[in-house]
Amino acid sequence: MPIKVDQNLAAIPILAKENIFIMNDTRAQTQQIRPLKIIILNLMPTKAVTEIQLLRLLSNTPLQIEVTFLHTASHQSKNTSAEYLNQFYSTFDEIKQNYYDGLIITGAPVEELEFEKVHYWKELTMMMEWSKSHVFSTLHICWGAQAGLYYHYHLDKTPLNKKCFGIFESDIKKPLDPLFSGFDDAFYIPHSRHTTVLKEKIASCDALEILAQGENEAQISIVKSKDNKAIYIFGHAEYDKDTLSQEYFRDLKAHKPISLPRNYFPNDDPNLSPKMNWHASATLLFTNWLNYYVYQETPYIIEKLKENQA
Incomplete structure (x- = not known):
C-alpha cells in the first residue's frame, strides 16, 4: 500500500530499504482515487520507532493512505524533541475540525496509573469523544485498548499478579469475522503489560464481543464493538523482532x-536471537482492518460522517 507522509520523516x-512504498505528493496527485485518511495518536515514548512499526503494517494493500501523526499537547515528551513534534505531528486543536477514515490509538507506558491520574487523560477523553463523530473506525492498541474500554464502556482495568510479557498464542473465537480473513485457527502476538480488562467484564457488556482469546495470563487478545466502529487489541502486533528483548535488557x-x-528466546536463553512468528498475522490483521472495516465501509465523501451522526 502506498503510504503518503511527510518526505522528511x-x-x-528505513522503510525504503524494506521496499515499503512511500509516495510523494506529485505521484499521489496523479492517482484518481481518494486516499484513506488515517490519523495515528502516538502515545509511545520512542515515537520514531512506533512510526516505523505502524507504517510497515499499513503498507500491504494497493490503496493509498494519507497518514497524520498526532501527539498530546498536554504532555511534554522526554524522548522526542519539540522540533520533531512541531515538524511531523499535529495537536488535537489543529485537526479537530477534520474527518478521518481511521484512527489508531497506540499503547503508552502509564498502565499502572489510574486513568484519571494520567496527566493527559482529559485531552485523550476529548479525542475519544470526538472520534465518535469524526472517525469511521478506530483501532486501539494495548493501553489504548484498556483506555478505550474504560472511557466508552466504563470497564476498568485490573492489575495482574505478574507482568504479561512474551509471545502468546491466541485462539480465534469468531473465525468468520472479516478481521481474520486468511488467518489460521490461532496466531501469535506479543504482550507487554501489567494490567488487563477481565474477560468476565467484557463478556457482560452487550455492546462488545470477544474475537480472540489468549492463553494463561494473556487472556483477552482482541475485542470488537458490535457496531464495528472500534477494535481493541490487547497486545502489540506491531512490535519488531527485538522489541521485547530491548525491554528485557533495559x-x-x-x-x-x-x-x-x-x-x-530459543530455549529461554537470552543470548540467542528470538525468532519472529507474529509478523505475517500482524500484517494481515492491519490489512483486514483497513480493507473490511475502513475502505469497504467508509463514505467516499468523508465529511458525510457528520450527516451520519445527525
Missing part, C-alpha cells in the same frame, strides 16, 4: 524486577 529511509540494566519474556 525519519522513518522513510529493565535488567535498571535493576527492575523482570522475568524472561515467555515463548520468546
Whole structure:
C-alpha cells in the first residue's frame, strides 16, 4: 500500500530499504482515487520507532493512505524533541475540525496509573469523544485498548499478579469475522503489560464481543464493538523482532524486577536471537482492518460522517 507522509520523516529511509512504498505528493496527485485518511495518536515514548512499526503494517494493500501523526499537547515528551513534534505531528486543536477514515490509538507506558491520574487523560477523553463523530473506525492498541474500554464502556482495568510479557498464542473465537480473513485457527502476538480488562467484564457488556482469546495470563487478545466502529487489541502486533528483548535488557540494566519474556528466546536463553512468528498475522490483521472495516465501509465523501451522526 502506498503510504503518503511527510518526505522528511525519519522513518522513510528505513522503510525504503524494506521496499515499503512511500509516495510523494506529485505521484499521489496523479492517482484518481481518494486516499484513506488515517490519523495515528502516538502515545509511545520512542515515537520514531512506533512510526516505523505502524507504517510497515499499513503498507500491504494497493490503496493509498494519507497518514497524520498526532501527539498530546498536554504532555511534554522526554524522548522526542519539540522540533520533531512541531515538524511531523499535529495537536488535537489543529485537526479537530477534520474527518478521518481511521484512527489508531497506540499503547503508552502509564498502565499502572489510574486513568484519571494520567496527566493527559482529559485531552485523550476529548479525542475519544470526538472520534465518535469524526472517525469511521478506530483501532486501539494495548493501553489504548484498556483506555478505550474504560472511557466508552466504563470497564476498568485490573492489575495482574505478574507482568504479561512474551509471545502468546491466541485462539480465534469468531473465525468468520472479516478481521481474520486468511488467518489460521490461532496466531501469535506479543504482550507487554501489567494490567488487563477481565474477560468476565467484557463478556457482560452487550455492546462488545470477544474475537480472540489468549492463553494463561494473556487472556483477552482482541475485542470488537458490535457496531464495528472500534477494535481493541490487547497486545502489540506491531512490535519488531527485538522489541521485547530491548525491554528485557533495559529493565535488567535498571535493576527492575523482570522475568524472561515467555515463548520468546530459543530455549529461554537470552543470548540467542528470538525468532519472529507474529509478523505475517500482524500484517494481515492491519490489512483486514483497513480493507473490511475502513475502505469497504467508509463514505467516499468523508465529511458525510457528520450527516451520519445527525
